[in-house]
Amino acid sequence: MPASRPPAWYLVSLRAQGEHAAMRRAAARHGGGLLPLSPWRLQPRHDEASRGRLEVALRAPVLVFTSPAAVRAAAALVPLAAQPGRHWLAVGAGTAAALRRAGIADARAPSRMDSEGLLALPALAAATRVGLVTAPEGRGLLAAALAARGTEVVRADVYDRVPVPLSGSAVARLAALDAPACLALSSEQALRLVLGQLPPDAARALRSATAVAASERLAAIASDLGWQRVVSAGSPRPAALAGAAASALGPG
Template structure:
């Protein structure tokens, strides 16, 4: 029997994750399972809404709509702190991606999500289900963002009841984050799933560490973000088949295994 030891597919890699702090633990487990070193560099701080009572009232109105849209796992988590989600009378619930769909399932709500290669706002709005929907739609989200979903719903003549259940703020990065980046050995990759997070990290990174960051392979969760990474100065970028951490690591592993990489 061949008992030769086989190294994990990403052994020796440092994988820098820009996801919010509340999502880093799951990312760390996925990265370490591939044999790579996880480097936490949260690009956004996710906080409760500034007016909790007002957010709860807006969420109550959204949950009363016949159709619901949740824009992120964070939207689900913060909404569940305000009101029990499973009690909604909504007939249809939509999630922007698989992570959001799973978060809703844990709260007792079964949701529809776009296919793996379209887990983004544009993909959600091209789902055929919208052709048969009219009336009010509850949109559970945060302030800001690109506004693609709200604009798409409005173009269809739907009435949007918006509930902003959390807020995105600039990252709280300190010396320990930059020390971890400085110690991240090559080869390195950066998981890019948010343009806002990427911009925030690039704005905050110390000048002496900027080359370390940009010398990494940017693994983007969509073609749009791959273009943003290129514009930001990353020498090389990949586009994952889906915006989940496992899919992004799959793309990186395929790149690392390609002939001529080493």
């Protein structure tokens, strides 16, 4: 049996441990390989205090979930059930899909999948009280913008991002990478955690990759942090990030 062809290019993924599979499949559809750099692991909360805060948040007329992980962790704490007059909003299509899998058929996400897109949704623009289901430090811009509008934000942190050391073998692969590469950028916090751990040679290799940002805000951050070539995917979904990366590199 002939050996499989090596990837024509690589996508560097900064997602949590165990959360790279969808990104790997998306890159492979365009002939790319994956180089995962995980700066944290996701740890759902199971304590009674977190359950109690979630129950209070879920009584708000408008609910916002900030990630698929937030949906999974919330559903493990309290059964999620649609109710008349309640709006279930998601920061992106992946989170909306997770809500539908949890039984919320009318979950909605903005076409612009970031905090600014959420803030423009009519249900959120008119809200006086919002339940925000997230993780610590998650969606700070959204919470601040809602508070500035006079909206009461009932926050429920249902999981934690626990920082972990980067894989030594992954860092070595990055430093030695001799194929075209793109950085899939969907989290400023993840990027800063990764940069803080990389030795100089690996940091240079990462900055030499094309940064494919999930939003214009993240594109600006990448530029500020030293990336010379930055493109916007317009979405944090793996398919969008991998597709934008393949287009930017032109692998053929």
